[in-house]
Amino acid sequence: EVRLVESGGGLVQPGRSLRLSCVASGFNFDDFVMHWVRQVPGKGLEWLSVIRGDSGFTGYSDSVKGRFTVSRDNAENSLFLQMNSLRVEDSAIYYCVKDGQSGWYLDSWGQGTLVTVSS
Amino acid sequence: QSALTQPRSVSGSPGQSVTISCAGSSRDIGGFNFISWYQQHPDKTPKIIIFDVSRRPSGVPDRFSGSKSGNTASLTISGLKVEDEADYFCTAYAGNFNLVFGGGTKVTVL
Numbered sequence: 001e002v003r004l005v006e007s008g009g010g011l012v013q014p015g016r017s018l019r020l021s022c023v024a025s026g027f028n029f030d031d032f033v034m035h036w037v038r039q040v041p042g043k044g045l046e047w048l049s050v051i052r053g054d055s056g057f058t059g060y061s062d063s064v065k066g067r068f069t070v071s072r073d074n075a076e077n078s079l080f081l082q083m084n085s086l087r088v089e090d091s092a093i094y095y096c097v098k099d100g101q102s103g104w105y106l107d108s109w110g111q112g113t114l115v116t117v118s119s
Numbered sequence: 120q121s122a123l124t125q126p127r128s129v130s131g132s133p134g135q136s137v138t139i140s141c142a143g144s145s146r147d148i149g150g151f152n153f154i155s156w157y158q159q160h161p162d163k164t165p166k167i168i169i170f171d172v173s174r175r176p177s178g179v180p181d182r183f184s185g186s187k188s189g190n191t192a193s194l195t196i197s198g199l200k201v202e203d204e205a206d207y208f209c210t211a212y213a214g215n216f217n218l219v220f221g222g223g224t225k226v227t228v229l
Contacts, residue, residue: 035218044122045157045165045208047218059216095164104153104212105170112164 002026002108009113022079022096030074033099038092123221130227141192141209149190153212204228
């Protein structure tokens with residue numbers, strides 16, 4: 001069974017940094033593309049970033065490009081999101097998501113970690 | 120990266136069919152067949168119900184079907200059930216290693 005467990009969320013002041021982690025189990029982690037998606041509670045979903053299994057490519061939404069960096073450690077079955085220069089509008093639940101076998105769909109989701117950016 | 124356009128809400132009675140549209144452009148929906156749909160019940164994580172335009176993961180009822188015409192994708196729920204009441208989101212690959220979401224549609228079962 002696929003399991004994705006995020007951690008690292010919390011309350012942070014605007015302009016500061018936070019690093020999210022996601023530990024994966026139940027599948028061959030290094031074989032799969034992984035994504036980060038966020039959602040303001042009660043609102044829609046926003047795709048943030050993607051990283052290939054071998055870290056050979058990464059992609060970002062315009063809203064986080066230049067501020068957020070995705071990375072992974074396949075030896076630890078872990079995915080990371082380094083978030084710098086945080087803004088109030090970055091407050092949301094952040095989900096770690098596994099890509100599907102044929103690519104570019106989100107087939108398994110973690111439970112999410114809540115990030116609140118506030119002074 | 121413009122968000123895809125979905126109706127805010129649709130509704131139907133049990134047993135009826137409802138269709139949710141997801142409008143994009145030639146850069147996303149029209150350009151690739153990586154279109155997927157997700158169901159999200161209140162306070163739950165999203166669940167994939169359609170991928171690659173019209174394929175269903177195992178365990179998803181065949182009441183759910185997907186299609187695409189030009190720059191618009193659609194999700195049809197046939198034989199609507201009370202448990203189908205949820206939010207539904209579409210996504211599409213938009214090139215350059217980017218995904219884009221629709222704004223979401225609330226399905227209400229009357």
